[in-house]
Amino acid sequence: MKAEILAIYTGLAEAWRLGFRNLIIESDSKSAVDLVNRGCSPSSKLAKSVKKARKYLRKEWQVNIVYIPGEYNGVADW
Template structure:
């Protein structure tokens, strides 16, 4: 009997940010690491079903890896969402690796054990949190905030209102602007 093999198949799709369903909030997060200066940061934005800004954050993390910055972005975003009263939350990250790390059991000696434990403690609070992957085109605001965090002093900084430089990206999301992306998916061949 022959083996079935998977071959990649590319589909051109339109990708953009989508608001959460009524009654939910959406938190988009991202991490950034500047390899030349060895500094990292995180950023995120919390919006409602009307695409309205509820809150945002930037966090200058100091020295850490890109994956570590992605994990800390989830933690800081959860912390902010809880503080702002969100109890039904969709968290979107463009890092599939980070989502896998959060969703899988981890050895307590794993290099990412500290942020993973902090995230799990936040997730255990009395709320519903769904962590999902989104392509970078649907995460542009969080991507901008994470890169912008690198100019801030060390620590977490809450943003009650969006920076003026971010308004055009927020308007794109409000209008439902999409971007073409070639998405690779496996297809089965006998």
Template sequence: MAPQDILGRGSAPAHRTLREIGWTPPPAGWTKINVDGAANGTQGPAGAGGVLRDHLGGWLKGFVVNLGTCSAVQAELWGIYHGLGVAWQAGSRTLIVESDSQMALQLIEKRNDLVHPQATLLTAIRRRIAQDWVVKLVHTYREGNRVADWLSKHSLVYPYGKCDLDLPPQGLTTILGDDLRGQTFPRNIISTVDTSPSL
């Protein structure tokens, strides 16, 4: 399924709008996994992390993965790849994947990237999406992805490789509470205005 909510690609005039951004739970019957990747420098220590939650905001499963050394976009893609695996293994069959990396989502959406440096990883991600389930890829902002952001950075304290988290680490208590309360944060959003005449 093609990614949803990726910003438009037109040439309409852009303007900034102040919006309140926060995490929102998925609809009843769905689960949501928020994922993120982090890398120090162009090619530096990198990790990824994510959290699977239900429509009440309850923690179902989390993960961190110490990736060793890679780029930021690689870390973001690995976060999506592992997040899909965690959700599938947890029994999710109607899933929303939220990432704050618009670039990673756009790379997954493309189909003419056989020569891209991450072509193998992109193919592996698409194969997971193509399993017998419904997956929506959604772009969010960092303010709505704070738990995954924390996990991706925290992953570097773990040994190399992936670690599943049945319970949230203690340091996440405040952020998880903010999400449950619907806490939002102001952000200037760059958006475009379609000035073309209506049909």
């Protein structure tokens, strides 16, 4: 799960760096999407990774992070 959260974080960071300001991130990890979108308890072992990703959600841009099952997303499944 940590790898999926860090993948979302990396995508957010790179998109911001490149100047994209309207973004949809698709992931086949429902748990990672839920944690990044909703946050988690500070005592969670994933809290640091989730916090890093969520800081990008507070920036001035339009971002949607959505769950797409792997069988419907050939790129993520590949």
